Amino acid sequence: MKVWLFIPCLVDQFYPEVGEGMARILTRLGFELEYPAAQTCCGQPAFNSGYFDEAAVVAEHFLDVFRDAPLVVGPSGSCISMVRIFYRQLKFKKYTPQEVAEIGGRFYEFSEFLVKKMGITDVGAHFEGRVTYHAACHLLRELGVRNEPLELLKHVRGLEFVPMKDAEACCGFGGTFSVKYPLLSTSMGEYKVRQALAVNADYVVMNDVSCMMHLQGIIDRQNLPLRALHIVHVLSGLMPPSARGSGS
Amino acid sequence: MKADPRYFKMNIRESLADEHLQTVLRKACDEVLVKRAQIVAEMPHWQQLRDAASRIKAHVMANLDTYLLQLERNLTANGVKVHWARDTEEARNEILEIARKHNVWTAVKSKSMTSEEVGLNAFLEERKIRPVETDLGEYIQQLSGEPPFHIVTPAMHRSRQDVGRIFAEKLGVPYTEDPESLTRIAREKLRDAFLTAEMGITGANFAVAETGTIVIVENEGNARLTTTAPKVHVALLGIEKVIPTLQDLRVFLNLLSISSTAQRLPCYVNLIRSPRREGEHEGPEEVHVVLLDNGRTEILDDDEMVSALHCIRCGACLNVCPIFQRVGGHAYGWVYQGPIGSVLTPLYRGLNVGYQLPFASSLCGACSEICPVKIDIHHLLLVLRNRIHHNLSDWWLERTAFRLWAFGSSRPRFYRFAERLLRLFLRLFVPHAKELPVPVWSKTRAFPRPARRSFHRRWRRLAKELENERPRTGEHSGDL
Numbered sequence: 014m015k016v017w018l019f020i021p022c023l024v025d026q027f028y029p030e031v032g033e034g035m036a037r038i039l040t041r042l043g044f045e046l047e048y049p050a051a052q053t054c055c056g057q058p059a060f061n062s063g064y065f066d067e068a069a070v071v072a073e074h075f076l077d078v079f080r081d082a083p084l085v086v087g088p089s090g091s092c093i094s095m096v097r098i099f100y101r102q103l104k105f106k107k108y109t110p111q112e113v114a115e116i117g118g119r120f121y122e123f124s125e126f127l128v129k130k131m132g133i134t135d136v137g138a139h140f141e142g143r144v145t146y147h148a149a150c151h152l153l154r155e156l157g158v159r160n161e162p163l164e165l166l167k168h169v170r171g172l173e174f175v176p177m178k179d180a181e182a183c184c185g186f187g188g189t190f191s192v193k194y195p196l197l198s199t200s201m202g203e204y205k206v207r208q209a210l211a212v213n214a215d216y217v218v219m220n221d222v223s224c225m226m227h228l229q230g231i232i233d234r235q236n237l238p239l240r241a242l243h244i245v246h247v248l249s250g251l252m253p254p255s256a257r258g259s260g261s
Numbered sequence: 262m263k264a265d266p267r268y269f270k271m272n273i274r275e276s277l278a279d280e281h282l283q284t285v286l287r288k289a290c291d292e293v294l295v296k297r298a299q300i301v302a303e304m305p306h307w308q309q310l311r312d313a314a315s316r317i318k319a320h321v322m323a324n325l326d327t328y329l330l331q332l333e334r335n336l337t338a339n340g341v342k343v344h345w346a347r348d349t350e351e352a353r354n355e356i357l358e359i360a361r362k363h364n365v366w367t368a369v370k371s372k373s374m375t376s377e378e379v380g381l382n383a384f385l386e387e388r389k390i391r392p393v394e395t396d397l398g399e400y401i402q403q404l405s406g407e408p409p410f411h412i413v414t415p416a417m418h419r420s421r422q423d424v425g426r427i428f429a430e431k432l433g434v435p436y437t438e439d440p441e442s443l444t445r446i447a448r449e450k451l452r453d454a455f456l457t458a459e460m461g462i463t464g465a466n467f468a469v470a471e472t473g474t475i476v477i478v479e480n481e482g483n484a485r486l487t488t489t490a491p492k493v494h495v496a497l498l499g500i501e502k503v504i505p506t507l508q509d510l511r512v513f514l515n516l517l518s519i520s521s522t523a524q525r526l527p528c529y530v531n532l533i534r535s536p537r538r539e540g541e542h543e544g545p546e547e548v549h550v551v552l553l554d555n556g557r558t559e560i561l562d563d564d565e566m567v568s569a570l571h572c573i574r575c576g577a578c579l580n581v582c583p584i585f586q587r588v589g590g591h592a593y594g595w596v597y598q599g600p601i602g603s604v605l606t607p608l609y610r611g612l613n614v615g616y617q618l619p620f621a622s623s624l625c626g627a628c629s630e631i632c633p634v635k636i637d638i639h640h641l642l643l644v645l646r647n648r649i650h651h652n653l654s655d656w657w658l659e660r661t662a663f664r665l666w667a668f669g670s671s672r673p674r675f676y677r678f679a680e681r682l683l684r685l686f687l688r689l690f691v692p693h694a695k696e697l698p699v700p701v702w703s704k705t706r707a708f709p710r711p712a713r714r715s716f717h718r719r720w721r722r723l724a725k726e727l728e729n730e731r732p733r734t735g736e737h738s739g740d741l
Contacts (some may be wrong), residue, residue, distance in 0.1 A: 020716045020717070022670075024716060025715045025716045025717055026680065026711045026712065026715050027709055027711055027712060028712065029712045029714065029715055029716035029719055030712075032716035032719075033716065033719060033723055036723060036727060037727065037730075040727040040730055040731055041730065041732070043731070043732050045731070046724070046727065048720050048724065050673070050717065050720070051673040052673070053670045053671070053673055053676045054670045056667075056670070058663075058666070059663045059666065059667060060643075061624060061643070062646065062659070062663065063619075063620075063643065063645075063646025063647040063648075063649065063650050064647070064650060064659075064660065064663045064667075065647045067660075067663040067664055067666070067667040068667070070667040070668075070671050071666075071667050071670045071671050073671070074670070074671035074672075074673075099643075102640075102643070102644075150623070150624070150625035150626055150627075151626075154625070154626035154627070154629070154630050155626065181627075182583055182625075182627070183583050183623045183625035183627065185583065185623055186623065187622070187623025187624055187625070188623075188624070189620075190620065190621075190622065190623045190624070191623075191702065192700075192701040192702055193620050194270075194273070194584075194620070194621055195701050195702065195704060195705060196273065196274065196277055196705075197273060197277070197584060197587055197588070197621070198623070199705040199706065200277060200587055201583050201587070201623070202706070204583075226708075226709060227706065229707070229709070230702070230705075230706030230707045230708060230709075231705065231706050233696070233706075233707035234705060234706055234707050254712075
């Protein structure tokens with residue numbers, strides 16, 4: 014079965030190991046991968062800030078790249094929501110609303126694809142540590158993916174899962190919200206981190222690197238005994254380099 | 262704290278620094294959310310109820326003229342006097358005229374956000390008519406000289422110690438923090454007001470067109486007294502409050518009481534059809550209904566925004582909103598707070614007044630998920646963001662930045678060139694920095710350095726490696 018990879022810009026630039034981990038897992042499961050090299054960004058940063066015209070320019074290019082894909086998988090709830098849900102709100106030059114909906118319908122978030130679409134809950138992963146889960150907003154409320162990531166975590170050998178309070182509350186990233194309202198954004202992130210620490214978790218795991226970057230930023234700044242990870246980090250064993258200066 | 266939406270950004274600093282507020286607010290929100298969730302979990306048809314409510318509201322908005330005329334006809338037939346108010350000023354003057362006609366010195370009020378919307382209390386006070394709020398929360402707020410903090414629970418930010426201090430200071434009673442004693446004090450004070458008031462002013466939760474019935478939902482019995490003890494009752498309501506039939510009311514009563522105060526049913530549901538009739542022992546001699554537009558018909562014509570009129574003012578979106586939980590109601594600077602307030606304020610007051618509010622959201626969607634009438638609140642916020650950019654000119658710098666970004670991100674070769682340039686720049690100027698200084702962000706959070714090689718640059722080698730790793734007869738290798 015052929016699967017095209019959608020590597021969101023943040024993954025591409027900051028956390029390529031998430032893309033690599035996803036590719037390795039999918040390959041191990043027997044999927045044939047295709048990476049369309051012309052992909053850039055889905056347009057979400059502009060859209061969430063209210064710049065619909067600018068977002069549409071980028072989204073139009075995105076659809077050009079993925080229009081012929083039989084099935085697309087990406088490691089981000091929010092980027093997949095952008096393509097599947099929010100593209101409906103944009104005006105395209107080349108694509109009719111039906112085409113946009115049809116192409117968008119072929120996009121799956123990674124854990125949604127494995128569990129909901131393929132029925133795979135065990136990817137043969139091994140991970141030592143106490144893990145709690147943060148439900149990223151777009152994954153949960155736009156795509157309706159609630160239990161799939163938990164199913165995957167449940168089947169990881171060595172992993173001890175602990176639920177935290179308000180796991181479904183927003184982490185406070187929210188795109189440009191994080192710099193337009195930095196105090197609110199940070200306060201929300203701190204609350205999230207505190208909930209994870211309150212259950213003595215070593216790791217707080219989620220399905221979006223944007224939330225992860227925000228939470229890890231707080232953790233680093235405050236030197237807290239916690240690590241924010243993407244679910245692919247846990248499932249693939251490929252960790253984010255702790256010190257970026259020396260490169261990966 | 263300034264009561265002006267244009268000061269939102271300044272107001273939130275004050276809220277975030279107020280530890281007492283943070284503690285009380287979080288506890289209050291948590292409590293009602295937990296109880297609500299428990300009840301909803303026991304209701305197998307909750308989603309169907311929401312669907313039904315959403316359908317009814319959409320139907321009403323599409324036929325609002327018909328239902329409003331039907332409502333007017335039936336109210337009039339029941340002996341109720343109907344007044345139409347185009348805006349704040351007309352609404353105030355209609356009410357003032359009724360008050361003058363009946364020589365009103367004191368008017369008791371039950372909770373009404375619509376009366377807050379038109380600034381009725383201050384207007385009446387200036388004209389020597391004393392408005393007395395009779396909902397306990399509203400009463401506390403009136404005593405302390407503050408506007409309501411929350412559309413449903415106006416004194417949500419007050420601990421019982423706070424209330425004890427306010428009562429001691431304003432009413433000259435000995436300090437107590439016992440809720441029952443405090444309620445008893447308020448009850449005694451308010452009894453006097455009920456007995457002396459010549460007029461009762463209320464809002465309404467619904468107005469049933471088919472029967473000409475005004476519906477007021479409450480928990481304290483104060484609305485019942487307000488509508489029956491004085492000789493005149495005036496109900497002020499937005500035109501969007503009309504629903505077609507009493508059957509429809511069943512849908513909304515459940516949704517409203519569960520969403521607002523986590524009760525299966527409210528303590529009192531007042532159905533008011535007429536003034537006191539011959540042979541009846543109680544009720545006012547006159548009942549007036551003031552139907553307020555104040556910008557609502559403009560929203561009605563706005564296809565993208567019309568669902569904002571579906572709101573039944575339950576306040577659930579406030580309680581669940583991580584922003585509201587931190588900034589509180591007063592920071593929003595106007596009567597409607599939280600996510601729905603961030604939609605209504607720019608619509609009612611204008612984009613140039615409410616322009617900060619639609620951006621005060623991480624777009625997490627918790628508001629839309631909890632809304633009992635399924636208003637897609639966070640999508641409305643997105644559309645408002647777009648409109649603000651189009652209508653207000655002082656965003657040119659940001660727009661230019663996004664135009665450049667759009668140019669680069671729609672041209673893959675340019676994009677990859679820029680990516681290389683950035684890495685070269687970083688290697689030359691900050692070769693050893695583990696994090697990058699990003700304006701604003703870096704004040705509270707570390708910002709990571711980009712990976713040395715992007716996924717894009719890794720792919721070719723990775724693809725070769727994976728080619729060898731692929732299981733030859735994997736279960737998903739064939740077409741499924």
